[in-house]
Amino acid sequence: MRNYIIKRLFYSVIIAWGILTVTFILLRIGPSSPVDRYILNIAARGSDVESVRQAIEARYGLDKPLLEQYFDYMGNLLQGNWGWSFSASMPVMDLIGSHWIYSFQLILLSTIFAILLGIGLGVLSAVKQNTRFDYAASIFSFIGISIPNFWLGLMLIMAFAVNLGMFKTYYDTSYSIWSLENLRQLILPVLALGTGELAGYVRYTRSSMLDNLHKEFVTTARAKGLPERTVIGKHVFRNAMLPLVTIIMFDLGSVVFGGAYLTEIVFGIPGLGQVSFNAIFANDYAVVVAVTLISTFLVLFINLATDILYTYLDPRIRYE
């Protein structure tokens, strides 16, 4: 197992380097320039676009040959220097360092919320198949899956912040991350981001549980006189978890890249989603490459963690 993990980590570095190189080259050879977004401002001042472009590109070394830029960047990266963000006017490391926590807390809390409630409701729904509870859970999950999280976010803001005045309309960074006020103001974003996932987990858990509930080993366990709680909790649930782990881990990856970003936008949470989105529009290459690199490592780590989790859930799985 140890050798397997070391091998995977080594592959991860190679993959990350490949993705970094491709991202770096694609960004530079693309049609965009950092000056594009200033065109109208330059025009309004009656200034010469070409001279402004040359000034900006010279200042940030973007006028050098691509290969030279690449080796400069890689050299700096190996020394722990992720470059300078010209759209945020600070080192990329500082920019990411001051924003990651906002994404992390949102993703962590919404995932915990979705997993705990989703799996719980799914298990109950399967155990109480074809009851009112099961029907209600099914309807809830269909609605939850169908609602886009940014729309749900806006509706939650209108209902609970604007009309009822229970929350602020936006996330307020003046509160300490570890304060109760912060936890409280995360309720709506977590609901917005977590509801879709939660609904999905209800469906997947229910379906996976039902698959296992009718298997022979469950009949055997019941015939042996095991309490129903043990049958469901130890035998059915553990087996039902295996496909769920894949889905949850896959979801975690997609939440990081998609859902969390939209939720950050709606609630004004200054997380990495916003950072990368703004960097893309500003053609701030250093930030885009850094965020891509972090995301790559995150996905590779999630994949590795999934594989390791399999061995715990199913002792038959072994890696050489």
Next chain:
Amino acid sequence: MHITKGERCCAILTATTLVLLSLAGCTTTVKQEAKGTFIEGDVAGGEAETLNWILAADASSFAYAGYTVESLASYDNNFNVVLRCLAKDIEVSPDGLAYTITIRDDLRWSNNSPVTAEDYVYTLKNLMFSDWLNYNYREDWMEEFGGKKVFVTPEVINQTTFTITRKTVQPEFIYTLYDLIPYPKYISVKYEGDVEKFTQAREFNELSYTGNLGPYKFKEWLKNDKFVLERNPDFFLGKDNGAPYFQQYIIKVLGTSAVMQAALEAGDITYCGIEPHNVAKFKKMDRINVYTIPTRGYNIISYNQRANGWEGLRRKEVRQAISMAVDKETIVRRIYLGFAEPAYSFIPSSSPWYTDDTVLKLGVAPLNSKQKAMEMLRSAGYEYTKNGDKNILLDKSGQPVKLLLVTTPGSDVVESMSLLIKQELSDIGIDVEVKWVQWSTLLRQYMMNKVPGSDQELRYNNGPEAVSEEPWDLSLMGHNTDPMAPSGSAVFFASDGGLNSFGFFNDEVDQLFHKIRSKDGLDKTARAGMYGQLARLISEEQPVDFLTFTRANVGFQKNVKGIEPGINMGYNSYLWRFE
């Protein structure tokens, strides 16, 4: 009538008291109490890029820094100059070549050293004009002389006075001068010559040098979230009146305009822009004041007059006919819900240089007529055929005219306007295909051009023979103008204009731009006349169809006092206060 001695004494005393009180009223201002936090909502994307403003190309960076350092002058809503860091007006020599600037003598940097004329001259010579820093807008400080571009000459006269001397006259150079903000020499010298260190200098990125130069001091900036300023009790304009009156000023970045407006409605922010369709709703709210103000933005349809556009667009009568068919009042009414006004040139009606009577008002009744537009196209030599009830315009080779309109996606206003234009031109027999392309693609493939087969680098105007990579006929875009110095629009409409991507070349227009920016324009009345001629010529030539000048709607919580709504509403923001 008999007045006793006591009564006389009492009357004298009363009169004296009244005189003293009135004198006191004339010489002192009642100080307001500073309180509360003013929160301005801003949509993501509008945030500043740097507080080290000399490196910035975006407008927001200058605006953010502007809360902590005043420029030499500002304007009120009627474009009257309001002096800030000046003790007296900038004196311009009668020949228009020398500018003498005298700054106040009570300005201090954060280390309590005085702000001097040397700081201003140093900022110009050693920073803005330097090769190592590459100031983005250094061309603003250059002039063409003897066939090459040279910098103007700044010179220190004494502690508070410096001069700037030009070799050529440019009457509108004064507006560039008004915007000048100094960098502290005592800090800048440490980084001089090293662009990397200068870019990363903590003092500049945290505005820690700003002393008493602005109403607020920098406190915190969390990118994509908020820019926090705190009251500067030493502000040089606040000595007599206690301004500014907010303890904190925060610019809060919100993800969407819907959320921003919800925040205003809930009272979580103090001020933000309001979209046209929400204005009526906000006007009904007791807690909110809504103001409609002119802006510097306008929309145009550019006509591609280069070789890869429809040949008809190279003819003035055809451009006029098309402009006549597009109803500007419908655009104002249906798309902007009344919050815009028809445009006829790049000079807005709010500009002191605007003349209403000289411009040709195409697209507005009586010069908005499909019938007349079709007649003009017929007289230009184009014929019509019928397809059922529909008229089809034929080009010179007898083929139906089909034009390509390129624009960017993502804006409801642009999408609605594109479809309206398509419909309007369909009514005069022109089929329009609308193509949505991303901004960078629009710039690279449609706006930038070069002479085919040449080794020119792509630019926005590589001369009359140049064409873009992809053919196009019309493009719908938004532009900005400067109402005080609209001659800056030469960048679009002069033959050598760096953004004249649509290929409009007209000697008369070039000459007028040149005259406005020469000693002929020194006399303001003469300049107004030239602007009148230019606006008329541009409105006749129709290099582009000027559609509308937009108006903005802004909402404030009702307890904010001291606001003077207008195009430069923020000029007195240091006097705004909570009731």
